[in-house]
Amino acid sequence: MSRKKDISLMRKTIVAGNWKMNKTPSEAKALIEELKPLVASETSDVVFCVPAIDIPAAIEAAAGSNIAIGAENMYFEESGAYTGEIAPNMLTDLGVKYVILGHSERREYFAETDETVNKKVLKAFEHGITPIVCCGETLAQREQGVTIDFVRQQIKIAFQGVSADQAKTAVIAYEPIWAIGTGKVATTEQAQEVCAAIRACIAEVYDEATAEAIRIQYGGSVSAASAPELFAQPDIDGGLVGGASLKPDFGKIVNYK
Ligand SMILES: O=C[C@H](O)COP(=O)(O)O
Numbered sequence: 001m002s003r004k005k006d007i008s009l010m011r012k013t014i015v016a017g018n019w020k021m022n023k024t025p026s027e028a029k030a031l032i033e034e035l036k037p038l039v040a041s042e043t044s045d046v047v048f049c050v051p052a053i054d055i056p057a058a059i060e061a062a063a064g065s066n067i068a069i070g071a072e073n074m075y076f077e078e079s080g081a082y083t084g085e086i087a088p089n090m091l092t093d094l095g096v097k098y099v100i101l102g103h104s105e106r107r108e109y110f111a112e113t114d115e116t117v118n119k120k121v122l123k124a125f126e127h128g129i130t131p132i133v134c135c136g137e138t139l140a141q142r143e144q145g146v147t148i149d150f151v152r153q154q155i156k157i158a159f160q161g162v163s164a165d166q167a168k169t170a171v172i173a174y175e176p177i178w179a180i181g182t183g184k185v186a187t188t189e190q191a192q193e194v195c196a197a198i199r200a201c202i203a204e205v206y207d208e209a210t211a212e213a214i215r216i217q218y219g220g221s222v223s224a225a226s227a228p229e230l231f232a233q234p235d236i237d238g239g240l241v242g243g244a245s246l247k248p249d250f251g252k253i254v255n256y257k
Pocket residue numbers: 018103175179180181182183219220221222240241242243244
Protein backbone atom coordinates (compact mmCIF):
# COMPACT_ATOMS: atom_id res chain seq x y z
CA MET A 1 0.00 0.00 0.00
CA SER A 2 1.35 3.43 -0.87
CA ARG A 3 -0.14 6.75 0.07
CA LYS A 4 0.46 10.03 -1.63
CA LYS A 5 1.97 12.67 0.61
CA ASP A 6 -0.97 14.87 1.52
CA ILE A 7 0.14 18.45 2.20
CA SER A 8 -2.14 18.68 5.23
CA LEU A 9 -0.63 15.52 6.70
CA MET A 10 2.95 16.17 5.61
CA ARG A 11 5.36 14.62 8.04
CA LYS A 12 8.48 16.59 8.92
CA THR A 13 11.60 15.02 7.48
CA ILE A 14 13.98 13.61 10.09
CA VAL A 15 17.61 13.03 9.25
CA ALA A 16 19.69 11.23 11.87
CA GLY A 17 23.38 10.51 11.84
CA ASN A 18 24.57 7.26 13.41
CA TRP A 19 28.21 7.75 14.28
CA LYS A 20 28.60 4.08 15.31
CA MET A 21 31.93 3.51 17.17
CA ASN A 22 33.67 6.59 15.83
CA LYS A 23 35.05 9.79 17.41
CA THR A 24 36.45 10.46 20.86
CA PRO A 25 34.70 13.09 23.02
CA SER A 26 37.09 15.83 21.89
CA GLU A 27 36.71 14.77 18.25
CA ALA A 28 32.93 14.75 18.72
CA LYS A 29 33.00 18.32 19.97
CA ALA A 30 35.11 19.45 17.02
CA LEU A 31 32.92 17.62 14.47
CA ILE A 32 29.72 19.10 15.84
CA GLU A 33 31.24 22.58 15.79
CA GLU A 34 32.20 22.00 12.14
CA LEU A 35 28.82 20.58 11.08
CA LYS A 36 26.57 22.87 13.12
CA PRO A 37 26.27 25.62 10.48
CA LEU A 38 25.96 23.06 7.67
CA VAL A 39 23.00 21.19 9.17
CA ALA A 40 20.96 24.27 10.08
CA SER A 41 17.52 23.56 8.67
CA GLU A 42 13.91 24.59 9.10
CA THR A 43 12.50 21.72 7.10
CA SER A 44 14.22 18.73 8.70
CA ASP A 45 14.64 17.53 12.25
CA VAL A 46 18.33 16.80 12.75
CA VAL A 47 19.65 14.19 15.18
CA PHE A 48 23.22 13.14 15.91
CA CYS A 49 23.33 9.69 17.54
CA VAL A 50 26.76 9.42 19.09
CA PRO A 51 28.70 6.92 21.23
CA ALA A 52 27.55 7.05 24.87
CA ILE A 53 30.89 8.39 26.08
CA ASP A 54 30.58 11.33 23.66
CA ILE A 55 27.11 12.40 24.80
CA PRO A 56 28.10 15.11 27.34
CA ALA A 57 30.54 16.71 24.87
CA ALA A 58 27.97 16.46 22.07
CA ILE A 59 25.20 18.03 24.16
CA GLU A 60 27.51 20.89 25.07
CA ALA A 61 28.68 21.44 21.49
CA ALA A 62 25.14 21.30 20.07
CA ALA A 63 23.67 23.72 22.62
CA GLY A 64 21.69 26.52 20.98
CA SER A 65 21.55 24.75 17.60
CA ASN A 66 18.86 22.71 15.87
CA ILE A 67 20.77 19.47 16.54
CA ALA A 68 19.18 16.99 18.94
CA ILE A 69 21.48 14.41 20.48
CA GLY A 70 20.60 10.73 20.45
CA ALA A 71 22.16 7.56 21.82
CA GLU A 72 23.00 4.48 19.77
CA ASN A 73 21.62 2.00 22.28
CA MET A 74 20.35 1.71 25.85
CA TYR A 75 19.30 -0.99 28.30
CA PHE A 76 15.74 -1.73 29.38
CA GLU A 77 16.28 -1.42 33.14
CA GLU A 78 16.74 1.75 35.21
CA SER A 79 19.55 0.48 37.42
CA GLY A 80 21.13 -2.67 38.78
CA ALA A 81 23.84 -5.23 38.20
CA TYR A 82 24.15 -4.89 34.41
CA THR A 83 27.84 -4.19 33.97
CA GLY A 84 28.59 -1.96 31.04
CA GLU A 85 25.00 -1.01 30.24
CA ILE A 86 23.47 2.48 30.01
CA ALA A 87 20.07 3.16 31.61
CA PRO A 88 17.37 5.35 30.01
CA ASN A 89 17.33 7.77 32.95
CA MET A 90 21.10 8.24 32.54
CA LEU A 91 20.42 9.39 28.99
CA THR A 92 17.55 11.73 29.85
CA ASP A 93 19.59 13.23 32.69
CA LEU A 94 22.08 14.40 30.05
CA GLY A 95 19.38 15.73 27.69
CA VAL A 96 19.24 12.88 25.19
CA LYS A 97 16.08 12.96 23.08
CA TYR A 98 16.38 9.94 20.76
CA VAL A 99 17.80 6.43 20.90
CA ILE A 100 18.53 4.02 18.07
CA LEU A 101 17.15 0.60 18.99
CA GLY A 102 17.64 -2.72 17.23
CA HIS A 103 20.27 -1.63 14.74
CA SER A 104 21.33 -4.63 12.67
CA GLU A 105 24.87 -4.35 14.07
CA ARG A 106 23.48 -4.69 17.61
CA ARG A 107 21.42 -7.66 16.48
CA GLU A 108 24.36 -9.33 14.71
CA TYR A 109 27.26 -8.67 17.10
CA PHE A 110 25.50 -8.21 20.46
CA ALA A 111 22.73 -10.80 20.24
CA GLU A 112 19.82 -8.37 20.32
CA THR A 113 16.51 -9.99 19.49
CA ASP A 114 13.11 -8.66 18.50
CA GLU A 115 12.04 -9.30 22.10
CA THR A 116 14.86 -7.26 23.69
CA VAL A 117 14.25 -4.51 21.16
CA ASN A 118 10.59 -4.47 22.22
CA LYS A 119 11.57 -4.15 25.91
CA LYS A 120 13.86 -1.25 25.04
CA VAL A 121 11.20 0.47 22.93
CA LEU A 122 8.71 0.30 25.82
CA LYS A 123 11.32 1.63 28.24
CA ALA A 124 12.32 4.47 25.92
CA PHE A 125 8.70 5.65 25.73
CA GLU A 126 8.36 5.37 29.51
CA HIS A 127 11.26 7.83 29.80
CA GLY A 128 10.14 10.20 27.04
CA ILE A 129 12.95 9.21 24.66
CA THR A 130 11.95 8.86 21.01
CA PRO A 131 13.05 5.46 19.70
CA ILE A 132 14.46 5.09 16.22
CA VAL A 133 13.48 1.46 15.68
CA CYS A 134 15.61 -0.31 13.08
CA CYS A 135 14.52 -3.13 10.83
CA GLY A 136 15.77 -4.64 7.60
CA GLU A 137 16.51 -7.83 5.76
CA THR A 138 19.70 -9.65 4.79
CA LEU A 139 20.68 -10.13 1.17
CA ALA A 140 19.70 -13.82 1.41
CA GLN A 141 16.22 -12.85 2.66
CA ARG A 142 15.80 -10.37 -0.18
CA GLU A 143 16.82 -13.01 -2.71
CA GLN A 144 14.37 -15.48 -1.17
CA GLY A 145 11.57 -12.92 -1.57
CA VAL A 146 10.76 -12.75 2.16
CA THR A 147 11.78 -9.13 2.80
CA ILE A 148 8.34 -7.73 3.53
CA ASP A 149 7.22 -10.64 5.72
CA PHE A 150 10.45 -10.43 7.70
CA VAL A 151 10.32 -6.67 8.23
CA ARG A 152 6.62 -6.78 9.18
CA GLN A 153 7.43 -9.37 11.82
CA GLN A 154 10.28 -7.24 13.23
CA ILE A 155 7.97 -4.22 13.46
CA LYS A 156 5.03 -6.09 14.97
CA ILE A 157 7.22 -7.47 17.77
CA ALA A 158 9.09 -4.20 18.36
CA PHE A 159 5.77 -2.36 18.87
CA GLN A 160 4.03 -4.91 21.11
CA GLY A 161 2.45 -3.05 24.03
CA VAL A 162 3.15 0.38 22.52
CA SER A 163 0.04 2.60 22.43
CA ALA A 164 -1.12 4.35 19.26
CA ASP A 165 -0.30 7.74 20.79
CA GLN A 166 3.24 6.57 21.50
CA ALA A 167 3.64 4.94 18.09
CA LYS A 168 2.67 8.19 16.37
CA THR A 169 5.79 9.82 17.79
CA ALA A 170 8.17 6.96 16.98
CA VAL A 171 10.66 6.79 14.14
CA ILE A 172 11.26 3.58 12.18
CA ALA A 173 14.45 3.15 10.18
CA TYR A 174 14.29 0.66 7.33
CA GLU A 175 17.87 -0.43 6.68
CA PRO A 176 18.47 -3.32 4.30
CA ILE A 177 21.54 -4.98 5.82
CA TRP A 178 23.13 -5.51 2.42
CA ALA A 179 23.12 -1.74 1.85
CA ILE A 180 24.81 -0.75 5.12
CA GLY A 181 28.34 0.54 4.68
CA THR A 182 28.63 -1.22 1.33
CA GLY A 183 28.03 1.68 -1.01
CA LYS A 184 25.11 -0.36 -2.43
CA VAL A 185 22.16 1.91 -1.85
CA ALA A 186 18.76 0.26 -2.34
CA THR A 187 16.97 1.53 -5.41
CA THR A 188 14.38 4.19 -4.76
CA GLU A 189 11.68 1.68 -5.70
CA GLN A 190 13.01 -0.97 -3.32
CA ALA A 191 13.24 1.50 -0.44
CA GLN A 192 9.79 2.99 -1.10
CA GLU A 193 8.18 -0.44 -1.44
CA VAL A 194 9.37 -1.61 1.97
CA CYS A 195 8.69 1.73 3.71
CA ALA A 196 5.13 1.64 2.31
CA ALA A 197 4.74 -1.92 3.58
CA ILE A 198 5.91 -0.81 7.03
CA ARG A 199 3.36 2.01 7.03
CA ALA A 200 0.63 -0.42 5.97
CA CYS A 201 1.68 -2.73 8.81
CA ILE A 202 1.37 0.16 11.30
CA ALA A 203 -2.11 0.91 9.88
CA GLU A 204 -3.10 -2.74 10.44
CA VAL A 205 -1.72 -2.88 13.97
CA TYR A 206 -3.08 0.56 14.94
CA ASP A 207 -5.04 2.73 12.50
CA GLU A 208 -4.62 5.05 9.52
CA ALA A 209 -3.98 8.12 11.68
CA THR A 210 -1.06 6.40 13.41
CA ALA A 211 0.32 5.17 10.11
CA GLU A 212 0.13 8.68 8.67
CA ALA A 213 1.89 10.21 11.66
CA ILE A 214 4.79 7.81 12.20
CA ARG A 215 8.03 8.76 10.47
CA ILE A 216 9.91 6.16 8.47
CA GLN A 217 13.53 6.63 7.45
CA TYR A 218 15.62 4.79 4.91
CA GLY A 219 19.19 3.88 5.86
CA GLY A 220 22.01 2.20 3.95
CA SER A 221 24.74 4.07 2.10
CA VAL A 222 22.70 7.29 1.95
CA SER A 223 24.75 10.05 0.30
CA ALA A 224 24.26 13.63 -0.80
CA ALA A 225 23.63 12.23 -4.29
CA SER A 226 20.99 9.63 -3.33
CA ALA A 227 19.14 11.54 -0.57
CA PRO A 228 16.98 13.87 -2.72
CA GLU A 229 15.25 11.07 -4.65
CA LEU A 230 14.96 8.75 -1.65
CA PHE A 231 13.53 11.39 0.68
CA ALA A 232 11.02 12.55 -1.95
CA GLN A 233 9.26 9.17 -1.88
CA PRO A 234 5.77 9.24 -0.36
CA ASP A 235 6.61 6.85 2.47
CA ILE A 236 10.21 7.88 3.17
CA ASP A 237 10.48 10.67 5.72
CA GLY A 238 14.25 11.06 5.91
CA GLY A 239 17.28 8.92 6.58
CA LEU A 240 19.45 7.18 9.13
CA VAL A 241 22.92 7.94 7.88
CA GLY A 242 26.11 6.18 8.91
CA GLY A 243 29.39 6.99 7.15
CA ALA A 244 28.23 10.22 5.51
CA SER A 245 27.08 11.67 8.84
CA LEU A 246 30.73 12.10 9.85
CA LYS A 247 31.47 14.41 6.94
CA PRO A 248 30.44 17.87 5.73
CA ASP A 249 28.26 16.05 3.18
CA PHE A 250 25.83 15.44 6.03
CA GLY A 251 24.80 19.09 5.66
CA LYS A 252 23.85 18.41 2.03
CA ILE A 253 21.84 15.35 3.07
CA VAL A 254 19.92 17.34 5.69
CA ASN A 255 19.32 20.15 3.18
CA TYR A 256 18.50 17.76 0.36
CA LYS A 257 15.79 19.92 -1.24
O1 LIG B 1 22.62 3.47 10.92
C1 LIG B 1 23.08 3.72 9.81
C2 LIG B 1 23.25 2.67 8.85
O2 LIG B 1 23.80 1.53 9.39
C3 LIG B 1 23.78 3.08 7.53
O3 LIG B 1 25.17 3.18 7.52
P1 LIG B 1 25.88 3.72 6.17
O4 LIG B 1 25.20 5.00 5.83
O5 LIG B 1 27.31 3.87 6.53
O6 LIG B 1 25.63 2.66 5.13
